[in-house]
Amino acid sequence: MLRDLWFRVRALFWRRSVETELDEELRFHLERQVEKYVQNGLSREESQQRARVEFGGVELAKEECRDARGVRYLESLWQDLRFGLRMLRKSPGFTATAVVALAVGIGVNTTVFTAFDAIALRPRQVKDPDHLVGVYRTAQGESYGAFSYPDYIYYRDHTKTLSDLAMWSGETNVTTPDLSVASTENLPRVAGALGFHMPQLLKGGVQRLTCIFVSGNYFQLLGAQPAAGRLFLPEDDQLGAPPVAVLSGNFWQTQLHSNPDIVGATIRLDHVAFTIVGVTPVDYLGTLSRMPVLWAPTAARPLLGDGTRETLTNRNVPSGIVYGHLKAGISLPDAEAEWKVLAAQLRAGYPDVERNTGVRIISERTFGEIDSEAWPIVAATMGAVALLLLIACANVASLLLGRAATRRREIGVRLSLGAGRRRLLQQLLIESTLIALLAGAVGLPLASWTLHLLVVKITSAIPSYWGAIALQVSPDIRIFGYTVLISLLTGVAFGLTPALQALRTDVNSALKDSGSMLGERLSKSRLRDLLIVAQVAACLVLLINSTLLLRGSERALHVDPGFDSKHLAHLSLEMNGPQTGYSQERLFQLKGQLMDEVGSLPGVIAVTQASRAPISGGNRFVPVGIDNAEPPSNNGSEDKRPTAGYSYVLPNYFKTLGIPIVEGRTFTKQEADTEAPIVVISEATARRFWRGQNPLGKRLVIGSVKGPAPYPGETAPYSPGSEVIGVVRDAHSLFLGKVDESYLYLPLSQTRHWTSMLLVRTEDAASGLLPTFRSAVRRVDPNWFVVVAPLDWMVSLDPYFVISRIGGILSSIVGVLGLILACLGVYGVVGYSVVQRTHEIGIRMALGARPPQVLGLVLRECTRPTLLGTAIGIALSAAISRLLSALLFGLNPMDAISFAGVSLLLAAVALFAGWLPARRAMRVDPLVALRYE
Amino acid sequence: MTAQRIDLPQGTLDLLILRTLGLQPQHGWAISERIQQISSDVLRVQQGSLYPALHRLERRGWIKARWGTSDNNRRAKYYELTKSGRRQLEAEKVAWDKLTAAVAQVLGTA
Structure with missing residues (x-):
């Protein structure tokens, strides 16, 4: 067998020497x-002849x-193969268009497939991913809740269905004076290009690092191997054990130049000495989606960040997500049944713990789970890109069809000279396969580039609380195989049609070059017209909506939010008790000093405080009723009152932010300090509860006696009767896109109520004062971390803005790709028809038709489907844009520029694509065309 | 040359080549001469089909070729049997004997 192959190969590649030998x-x-x-005895001549x-x-x-x-x-x-390459080189225009069209299709498909694979199909890089499960606590309105630490211990010690139960707890920022970090103040350029402005960290003398807490058996559960030193052992996770930490491989590599001496070194984290025992491999994520700098055992939690001893002992404090391996022969429902029993036992044992309700166990085999709600979107995306490839193939097929028509004579000649039909078919197939392979070769780097752009660059530009995803997205060998397979299938699929058609060629008619083209045209043209209609419609929908989104998000940057966002800076204090080692009193005192310091800066008009800044996330809502409405009894039944957004503010909040007081007054300093039962409301709130009446002096029932805390560690506002003392103008403080439906301003006590932020009103644009703020913070306390941003930068972090921007950019990318393909389709159709109708055009011209008339005749092939497609596209876009209105920031969903402008542009581009080959029809020489006969 | 010429039945050329090479390595011309000689000029090898047959046998691995010097001091391509070629020769010989015996039997009884 091998010998046979070698024999053939030698014969093929050492052809010359084999031939000489023969x-x-x-x-x-x-x-x-x-x-x-x-x-x-014969003569030499005779012998030779014989x-x-x-x-x-x-x-x-x-x-x-x-x-x-x-x-x-x-x-x-x-x-x-060589002949095919020569033919492709001979018509570079055709080759380039076909290769580009297919490469786009293949590239986009590979991108989406890779992303899908990375999220939903590829198992995590952990031990036994098939049996890895995550356990969440479920409660009313909470389907993926965290367990408290004592509950985790209880389940760990009692479960019989899961092994190696480990816990992962959320991220905390810790500080250290011992590790230096390269500046992170330079924004990723992509973020800037997308229009996102990141707040700046004004660093003190120490560094801030992200830290993740995991139980001692976490790394064992996942089968992780250290890059240096060791990872955690269960002994490390005991209360009172010497504090240890593990460093991420990426930090070790980039910041410490892989210095092995770090293992065993002691660093101070939040004033506590920790020993670095090891380093994780580079890019190690475990079960996380973002890489921390440090890993610490759960037992160290009270020592770091905002952790307290309560974090480990209080059953009411949610602590982390639990992971484990299903034991052999145990199914998910089995495990869930057992855990429900355990949960019931816990409830019985600790009846005062209100949050113990149910459990949910899901497979953690892959990075993300595509739940039933997301499936339609995923399916639509995959369908859309598959369609893109299909369109690309159809276009290339129609290009090839046009080419086959021009090559009828060549094929006819070859057939009449005795070329085998099989051989001709083979040759045509090879040509199209070559195109497909070339396209695959272009498409693969294209895919890896887009993946890098989409996943690495864009996700790194998205605000971090949107969950930057550190997926591993370099195309692997499987993806490469997928690309090649698509290319080849495509090659065969679109190569076969024209090839077979060409072979049906009747030698005689092909040589005469007339033939019964009419019949062919009738059967083919309907399908091809339909394709053009669909392509034009689809890419018009994409382009109109992306234009709407981009124009809407641009508008967001200029929206008047109801306060003076251009001249406001937002200073967020990123430190608290344990990190500074300061007492609560000292913190309040320092903050007062900081307010004075910042307030006395030149260019600063006023400084105020609030529990949250407008349009910067952290929205909180509370149920509200008017005075005669009964607050719900506390039997756990649902609160059916309307909710209002709220924040606690200082008396000078309205003046500082530039929100005019319409009626009544703001709080006095004394009312604020005592947090008196009074409230300032927005105009919309007044209209909502007391339409047509004077709201001043009316009373609001805010919250209920035991309202659920909006965030862990906070208490919900409760007031059985707060008097309305003022009404202020409406603002966009919850969502940038719309005026708040109702908003309450509650009095903030500067000495009792800790808030982590200052709002500063400046004379000129706030961005110019950021360095001044830095030095002010340093003067008050050199160790203090403050994150600062002009308030209008916060606009770029508004979720609707982010969705609108990224959605707009993505759909315009796909839309432009679609447009290129649609143009190729139009080009192919018109080009084909010019070739087919050369004879007819010749006759017309001979009978006196003028070039413009001929041009019109040919262009009609593409105008009708293009216009029909445009009409359908506009209708579909109108239906879809209505659904986008929340993302448009007040832009009319039927925005004329987006609709008319984009439609005209697209139609013009499509007609131009048709005009290019149509010019050839005008150049037809009637004599030449007719002489063909 | 006056002897009556018989065209070779399909498939027997391979057997004759293998058999000839079973005696000693030979080049193409010598093989055809040899077959003619041994068969007392009855069997005549169509020279045009000799070489394709040799190449086919070489591809199957039953014979192998090397360049050597002929008796008149010229460079010539010599073919020799390989081990599997020898086995093939035995197998084909047995099959041939069976075939001819059977054919003879049929002709004898008819």
Whole structure:
């Protein structure tokens, strides 16, 4: 077998030497034969002739020898390959368009497939991913809740269905003076290009690092191996154990130059000495989606960040997500049944713990789970890109069809000269396969580039609380195989149609170049018109909506939010008790100093405080009723009152932010300090509860006695009767896109109520004062971390803005790709028709038709489907844009510029694509066209 | 040359080549001469089909070729049997004997 192959390969690639050998062998034979006859007494001339006659055709013998060597097929393949390459080189325009069209289709498909694979199909890089499960606590309105630490211990010690139960707890920022971090203040350029502005961290003398807490058996559960030193052991996770930490491989590599001495070193984290025991591999994520700098055992939690001893002991404090392996033979429902029993036991044992309700166990085999709600979106995306490839193939097929028509004569000649139909088919197939392979070769780097752009660059630009995803997205060998397979299938699929059609060619009619084209045109044109209609409609929908989104998000940057966002800076204090080691009193005192310091800066008009800043997330809502409405009894039944957004503010909040007081007054300093039962409301709130009446002096029932805390560690506002003392103008403080439906401003006590932020009103644009703020913070306390941003930068972090921007950019990318493909389609159709109708055009011109008339005639092939597609596209876009209105920031969903402008542009581009080949029709020389006959 | 010429039945050329090479390595011309000689000029090898047959046998691995020097001091391509070629020769010989015996039997009884 191997020998046979070698024999053929040698014959193929050392063809010249094999051929010479064959020549020599046959020559030798003939010469011996001649010698023999000469010896027998014949003349040399006669002998030669006789020998040759006896031997028969030398060339035939050679041909048979080649056949016998089994290289004929390979050789003809090789010939066809070279011929195909020559043909492709001869028409570079055709080759380039076909390759680009397919490469786009293949590239986009590979991108989406890779992303889908990375999220939903590829198992996590952990031990036994098939049996890895995550356990969440479920409660009313909470389907993926965290367990408290004592509950985790209880489940860990009692479960019989899961093994190696480990816990992962959320991220905390810790500080250290011992590790230096390269500046992170430079924004990723992509973020800037997308229009996102990140707040700046004003660093003090120490560094801030992200830290993740995991139980001692976490790394064992996942089977992780250290890059240096060791990872955690269960002993590390005991209360009172010497504090240890593990460093991420990426930080070790980039910041510490993989210095092995770090293992065993002691660093101070939040004023506590920790020993670095090891380093994780580079890019190690475990079960996380973002890489922390440090990993610490759960037992160390009270020592770091905002952790307290309560974090480990209080069953009411949610702590982390639990992971484990299903034991052999245990199914998910089995485990869930057991855990429900355990949960019931816990409830019985600790009746005062209100949050113990249910459990949910899901497989954690892959990075993300695509739940039933997301499936339609995923399916639509995959369908859309598959359609893109289909369109690309259809376009290339129609290009090839046009080409086949021009090559009818060539094929006819070759057939009449005796070329085998099989061989011709093979040759045509090879040509199209070549195109497909070239496209695959272009598409693969294209895919890896787009993936890098989409996943790495764009996700790194998205605000971090949107969950930057550190997926591993370099195309692997499977993806490469997928690309090649698509390319090949495509090659065969679109190569076959024109090839078969070309072969049906009747030799005679092809040579005469008339034939019954009419019949073919009727059957093919309907389908091709339909394709153009669909393409134009689809890419118009994409382009109109992306224009709407981009214009809407641009508008967001100029929206008047109801307060003076241009002249406001937002200073967020990123430190609290344990991190500074300061007492609560000292913190309040320092904050007062900071307010004074910042307030006295030149260019600063006023400084105020609030529990949250407008449009910067952290929205909180509370149920509200008017005074005569009964607050719900506390039997756990749902609160059916309307909710209002709220924040606690200082008396000068309205003046500082530039929110005019319409009626009544703001709080006095004394009312604020005592947090008196009074409230300032927005105009919309007044209209909502007391339409047409004077709201001043009316009372609001805010919250209920035991309202659920909006965030862990916070208490919900409760007031059985707060008097309305003022009404202020409406603002966009919850969502940038719309005025708040109702908003309450509650009095903030500067000495009792800790808030982590200052709002500063400046004379000029706030961005110019950021360095001044830095030095002010340093003067008050050199160790303090403050994150600062002009308030209008916060606009770029508004979720609707982010969705609108990224959605707009993505859909315009796909839309432009679609437009390119649609243009190729139009180009192909018109080009084909010009070739087909050359004869007819010749006759028309001979009868006196003028070039513009001919142009119109040919262009009609594409105008009708293009216009129909445009009409359908506009109708579909109108339906879809209505659904987007929340993302448009007040832009009319029927925005004329987006609709009319984009439609006109698209139609013009499509007609231009048709005009290019149509020009050829005008240049038809009637004499030449008719002489063909 | 006056002897009556019989065209070779399909498939027997391979057997004759193998048999000839079973005696000693030979080049193509010598093989055809040899077959003619041994068969007392009855069997005549169509020279045009000899070489394709040789190449086919070489591809199957039953014979192998090397370049050597002929008796008149010329470079010539010599073919020799390989081990599997020898086995093939035995197998084909047995099959041939069976075939001819059977054919003879049929002809004898008819």
